Amino acid sequence: MVVVVKDLVSSCDTNYDGMVVHKHVLSALHGTDSVVVDFSGIPNVTSSFVNCAFVALLQDFDFAQIRSRLHLQNVNRQIGNLVRDRMKKEAATVA
Amino acid sequence: MVCRVILPRQFRAPELFPQVQREFGRLERIPNHVQFDFSQLQFARPSGVVFLSNLTRYLRRNGCRVTYCGLDPSRDPIAYMDDSLFFEQHCGRRLLDSSQPRPTTRPLMEIRHTEVHGWIGFQLIPWLSASSGVPETELAEFRTCMSELFNNIQDHTEYDVGSVFAQWYPQEHKLEIVVADFGSGIPRTVRTVEAIDSDANAILRSFDEGFSAKSRPTNRGAGLHYLRQNVLDNLGGNLRVHSGSGVVRFEKNGNSHQVKLCEGSGFCPGTMVELEIRTDRIEFDEVNDGSFEW
Numbered sequence: 001m002v003v004v005v006k007d008l009v010s011s012c013d014t015n016y017d018g019m020v021v022h023k024h025v026l027s028a029l030h031g032t033d034s035v036v037v038d039f040s041g042i043p044n045v046t047s048s049f050v051n052c053a054f055v056a057l058l059q060d061f062d063f064a065q066i067r068s069r070l071h072l073q074n075v076n077r078q079i080g081n082l083v084r085d086r087m088k089k090e091a092a093t094v095a
Numbered sequence: 096m097v098c099r100v101i102l103p104r105q106f107r108a109p110e111l112f113p114q115v116q117r118e119f120g121r122l123e124r125i126p127n128h129v130q131f132d133f134s135q136l137q138f139a140r141p142s143g144v145v146f147l148s149n150l151t152r153y154l155r156r157n158g159c160r161v162t163y164c165g166l167d168p169s170r171d172p173i174a175y176m177d178d179s180l181f182f183e184q185h186c187g188r189r190l191l192d193s194s195q196p197r198p199t200t201r202p203l204m205e206i207r208h209t210e211v212h213g214w215i216g217f218q219l220i221p222w223l224s225a226s227s228g229v230p231e232t233e234l235a236e237f238r239t240c241m242s243e244l245f246n247n248i249q250d251h252t253e254y255d256v257g258s259v260f261a262q263w264y265p266q267e268h269k270l271e272i273v274v275a276d277f278g279s280g281i282p283r284t285v286r287t288v289e290a291i292d293s294d295a296n297a298i299l300r301s302f303d304e305g306f307s308a309k310s311r312p313t314n315r316g317a318g319l320h321y322l323r324q325n326v327l328d329n330l331g332g333n334l335r336v337h338s339g340s341g342v343v344r345f346e347k348n349g350n351s352h353q354v355k356l357c358e359g360s361g362f363c364p365g366t367m368v369e370l371e372i373r374t375d376r377i378e379f380d381e382v383n384d385g386s387f388e389w
Contacts, residue, residue: 013212013242015313043216044235046242047317055315072387077380078235080387086317087389089304 001028002036012045012079018052025053025070026060033069040074050086063091098126106136106143106172108273108337108369112361115150122364125157134165139172141260141273142369144179144203149258151185152205153277153364166190179203179260199226201261201272208255211245219261223270226263227374236325237372243318244274247301248366250310252278268375275367281338284308294341295356302345327352331376337363 003024009017021037028035039045057066072083100118103110119125131147151161166182168174168190176182177194180202196202201222206214220238224231248257257276264271282297288308291297300306302323307316323345326332333346342357 011212011216014246015311018313043232044239044242046239046246047315047321048243048246048313051313051315051317056313067389074385075387076232076235076385077383078239082239082321083387084389086315090315 001032001034002038003028004038004040006038006041012042012049012053014046015048015052018049018054018056021049021053022056026057029057029061029069034071035069036071036073038073039076039079042079043076044078045082047082047086050083051090054083055086055090058087058090058094063087063094096126097128097130099130099132101132101134102136102143102147104135104137106139106147108142108146108363108367109342109360111143111146111150112337112363114361115364116362121362122153125154125159127158128160128162129154130162130164132165133163133173134167136165136170136172139175141262141271142367144176144181145258145260145273145275146363146367148181148184148203148205149275149277149365152258161185168194199263199265201259203258203260205256205258208245208249208257211257212242214259215241215245223261223263223374226265227268227270229374229377230379233377233379236329237377240322240325240330240370241272243322244368244370247318247322248274248276248278248368250284250308250314252276252365254278268373270372270374272370273367274370275365277365280364280366281336282341283339284310293356293358294339295343295358296341298336298338298341298343299354299356302343323352326370326372329377331373332371334371335369337367337369338365339363 005021008020008024025037154161166173168177177190178197179200183189201219215238220231220234224234254276257274259274261272281301282294285291285297285301285308291300302319304320305316307314326334327345327347335344340359340362344355346353
């Protein structure tokens, strides 16, 4: 299943944007094995967005599950670095 | 009785903070009428423009009459402020009809939090890209820094507006941008969760990774840390944060980050952030194919 971020929010700047995406990603992860989140047309993300969209997934899944089942595509350097960095740091605090 | 404030020759916020403290304390003494005298001004910088704009709004909001004198538009600093739209916003019209925003600036603007991210994406980034020649796609880190800054300022204020002004220096490939509000400020927010003695130390604490005053339950103390890391490491810049009686300057010295703290050199109501970046130090990402590995 593919979640296209641009279909859900116009940008990825705020907590609210993150919550909207989180709702769809969480639902997809509960419904299918492999989920792709597509960032086409998204120039950047903030930590507020990443905390709400992805870090919050750690309440339902462990990081190993997320890494194996959640795939990101069409990400630029900034998006990739921030998502990876935030998830690794928050997963370490949960562990 | 009119309280006359002679603005300093160097019209920058750090020169204005001691004056504010002298005249108005920590803004607990607001006169009925304040007149700002521009006659001594020799040189105006964005931080001075933003700060006086915010101060004028704050004083008027609190019932004070604010007037200006010594406005000779033939003098460079006054012409600069007129081109920045300062007088249009505070006197209802420009001093000269011919004054207009310079291509090297994003003029002074009072901006609501709900409009901030749109302004960054649709005005600031395209303007900086056109000015600097750096493609918009390579300004993603800077764009996020600006959004992080506004998201965090929003957490430290009870007002829904702030002021912003940007100046591009083409010879130096340098952008100077100043963002300020008149909210309760960073030190007060930090002290809701930790007892910290000085305002400068409280500002510094707010930039620690993982520190959050939990103004929102989802905050995790990542935004200001991201701002500091990226401005210094990826954008060749530096950062100066004023709030209350504290000032913290972050800059890079060789490969290490240097932090300078200053306390008690005046009073900054709310929060003011001065950010400088160098666009010739941004590394381009030539190999990105959109793929992602955890």
